[in-house]
Amino acid sequence: xxxxxxxxxxxxxxxxxxxxxxxxxxxxxxxxxxxxxxxxxxxxxxxxxxxxxxxxxxxxxxxxxxxxxxxxxxxxxxxxxxxxxxxxxxxxxxxxxxxxxxxxxxxxxxxxxxxxxxxxxxxxxxxxxxxxxxxxxxxxxxxxxxxxxxxxxxxxxxxxxxxxxxxxxxxxxxxxxxxxxxxxxxxxxxxxxxxxxxxxxxxxxxxxxxxxx
Numbered sequence: 001x002x003x004x005x006x007x008x009x010x011x012x013x014x015x016x017x018x019x020x021x022x023x024x025x026x027x028x029x030x031x032x033x034x035x036x037x038x039x040x041x042x043x044x045x046x047x048x049x050x051x052x053x054x055x056x057x058x059x060x061x062x063x064x065x066x067x068x069x070x071x072x073x074x075x076x077x078x079x080x081x082x083x084x085x086x087x088x089x090x091x092x093x094x095x096x097x098x099x100x101x102x103x104x105x106x107x108x109x110x111x112x113x114x115x116x117x118x119x120x121x122x123x124x125x126x127x128x129x130x131x132x133x134x135x136x137x138x139x140x141x142x143x144x145x146x147x148x149x150x151x152x153x154x155x156x157x158x159x160x161x162x163x164x165x166x167x168x169x170x171x172x173x174x175x176x177x178x179x180x181x182x183x184x185x186x187x188x189x190x191x192x193x194x195x196x197x198x199x200x201x202x203x204x205x206x207x208x209x210x211x212x213x
Contacts, residue, residue, distance in 0.1 A: 001161070004056035005064045006030045006075050010131040011090055012066030013040050015169075018138045020044035022168050027056040030067065030075055053078040062086040062161065063120075069093045069102065069109065076116055083119030086158040088165075090126030092189050101186060110152070110182035123153035123162045124182040128189040130196040132203035134169070141170030147206035148174050150188075152181040174209050 001024050005016035008031035017040070020026040026048040028037045037050035057063055057079045065087055067075045072091065076082075093102050093109030103109050110124035128150060129137075137147060149171035153159045159175065166173040176185060196203040 001025070001062055001165075002060040003027070003062045003064060004029055004051075004053075004060040005066060006053060006056075006079060007064075007066035007071075008036050008040055009066065009068075011126065012064060014131045014134040015064055015066060015090070015126065016040065016048065017044040018134060018169055019165070020048035021138075023047055025060075027051045027060060029053045029056040030078060054080040057082065057085065060085070062088060062165075065089045065091050065113065066126075067091055070096060072113070072116070081119075082117040085120050086155075086161060087113065087117060087120045087122045088126075088162055089113050089122055089124050092127050092186050098193075101190060104187055105183055108180065108182035108186050110179055110186070114154075114179060121153065121155035121158035122179060123151055123155070123158050124179065124185060125149060125151035125162055125166060127182075127185055128192040128207065130192065130203045130205060132196070133206055136204060137170040137206065139170075141168075145208060145210075146170060146172040148172050148209045150174050150176050150185050150209075152176040152179055152185065154179045172208070 004027045005012045016026050028040045028050045030053045031037050041048040041050045114122040149166045163173045195205050
């Protein structure tokens with residue numbers, strides 16, 4: 001799959017690197033520094049490269065949106081037309097201090113992104129899993145049980161493709177339903193943030209949903 005990573009922070013860098021190591025064609029894009037994008041691409045391997053946002057979006061089937069909420073307007077302006085693209089959003093609607101959701105309960109960041117990008121197929125995932133744990137999950141993908149990964153969206157085929165990617169990365173995907181369920185996943189992500197960064201246990205937290213047999 002051809003995948004553009006919009007955002008070069010810890011989450012975008014980790015996701016893009018793992019997907020490149022899975023032999024997907026990955027373009028790292030949207031950063032304050034072109035050098036940072038080039039370094040990410042070089043470290044990710046031969047199937048990764050850097051590029052400009054609009055050109056990357058045009059060339060790719062799936063767009064990973066991994067920017068701070070305060071950068072949303074700017075990144076969408078740089079990305080251009082997202083019609084027909086799968087947009088995997090791991091962007092939580094956080095304030096400047098990263099301590100409060102600015103959209104919650106009766107709406108969600110994922111739904112806001114979908115309204116801002118009519119024609120795109122938005123699937124929300126990765127919101128409640130710290131970036132620091134992703135490489136460990138990837139390296140342990142042959143082991144069982146796997147950690148869960150909640151995702152939601154309104155377009156069946158796009159969800160199927162995201163489900164397959166999450167499995168490749170090393171997660172047990174849990175389809176939470178339509179995109180409006182992000183209203184509950186994003187607050188859950190705040191709990192994950194407190195556990196990861198507000199305790200002395202470290203950031204490598206995962207979660208698992210299971211059913212009694």
